[in-house]
Amino acid sequence: MKLITDNYLKAVITITLLLSSIYLYSQGDGPRAHLQSPIGVWAINPKYLHLDQNLLPNGNILVKNANINVDVFPTTLVHTFSIKGKFARVFGMINPGSLTATGNFEANSIQTSKELSASGFSDGFIAFEYGLIGSPGLNAFEFAEHKPQFNLNGFFRYWYSGTYDSNKLINLGTNRSTFEFGTTMTIPFHKDLSQNATWLEIMPTVQFYTDNNNPARSSTANKVAQKPLFIVENHLTHNLNKKLWIGADLRYQLGGETSADGVSDDNQINILGGGLNVGYQIIPPLSAFMGYDTILLGDNDAQSNMLRVSLVFAYINLKKINTK
Template sequence: MPLKNKYILILLFFSISSGLFAQGDGPRAHLFAPKGVWALNVKYLHLDQNLLPGDNILVKNADIKIQLFPTTFVHTFGIGKKFARVFFMLNPGSLNANIATPIKEINEGLTASGFSDGYVALEYGLIGAPALNALEFSKHQPQFSLNALFKYWYSGTYNSEKLLNLGTNRSAFEFGATMAIPFHKNISENATWLEIIPSVQFYTKNNDPARSNSANVVEQDPLLIIENHLTHNFTKKLWAGIDLRYQYGGTTKADGISDDNLNNILGGGVNLGYQISAPLSIFAGYDKILAGDNNAKSNMLRVSVVFAYINLKKLKQTL
């Protein structure tokens, strides 16, 4: 196969797989890829829910409409003989909300703009994920892969004088694993993948709670997240998939007193993606909460555009 065609095939596999978004990593975000790829993923999210933008703090009596534009930079490389991938995500957006409180004059027309929480992350191959260049990758048959995943979440825009913020004024440390299971036996076949991503988030304290809370310190219990995606290529360019995501924990405590806002939530959705050209792909999806305690609700529409690039000239020079 000519090098140019191999390059197209490589980016076909990779560029549709960079679907990171704030409400979970999304479909094909952790599929195996060659080293030396740079990618930019720009997304639009529209959310109507009673969770704050990070999707880990439940506000039971709220109706929050959120517009976010998560933008993620991705680079793949090798650490020794193992595959590795780094991410950096910044998350501009805005929200408006109504919160039912006894004081009517403070519960309507709440707005915020700026940045929601973002992250930096490292993914490292443990099983079935060698560090391969583009040509080696183009010959690599699909197989099970297991990677370690670490994310550091930093706070977005926050003002304690406001009732509601896009940022959380605390950090989070997320530890997880990413598993990808192929149901196709050959790289030439239309791909079918099952991704399973379990993780746990741990939070630092918010020592300057927003004006909606009279406490001196707000803490949050760890949150367990199990994310699943099943996707199938109908052609080499067109794919569709279904999501299933469960999270448990994350109760907040104001000066040690529980806010009774446990996350016990099962969500799901559908996605449709298309490879526009070798370096450019797009997918759209709809997700919602299917079942949850504390009247949890969320409807999310997302559109993701991904551009991926690999230095083909540099690769040729090594041949």
């Protein structure tokens, strides 16, 4: 009985330290989004993001000569489980919000300067992650005894369009689908869970886009296409104690140039972004996170500043786990 009680307490402590790590959004998944966790976890992650940039809200279309302010409240639901002994995770996200934009926009092939606004939903997604190397599917008690190790997971995400009105010059949604393929890697720099954890996360992905066959920006264009976008996201985080952690980000993007009826918009994305983060475990099932990211280097006068505030409510039913 004492062994079961000790295992139970250790599992609770382990989950408290690790289940604060689900921060997903199109501007970057954020630190600790893809750390391994026990199977059987349910979590909900409401966030607030304020973006000041010349990119559309989804973060992968550059609009020259524009200043776009976005306030969105993406909410992600996450569940972990096991497939043939390997860790697996599913995500789903909805993304309500609003934007205002000023600058030069094209309408009927004429450049016009005005202030625009839109509200509704930005693009959301469903996603699946599966363990390839390392990444065993462990229950909470097994996970509490498991030494940190390198993990490599396969990752797929489908982005669906948010709110879109072709009569408007700018929208929260993109009126197209996005297919994202990649891997997630986590590298520990600590030997066991009793130490203050230090993690390096690396996530290279590529996004492929369907065409927008009902462009909103010009009545003369029949189709807007976009080239694939390569993204590599990196996060280094460190636990200062059992409740407080800090982190630094680097995120590189290349590609994503759009064209209208085959005519290039000359808006390729080639940017390096970075930021700082801090997270705190308020109580075992509730954690908070705040981060600031900006573009450090970029072509085509790309600009983006992002403030992100996030909460994670996580739950796992320890009583249903077989401790034998």
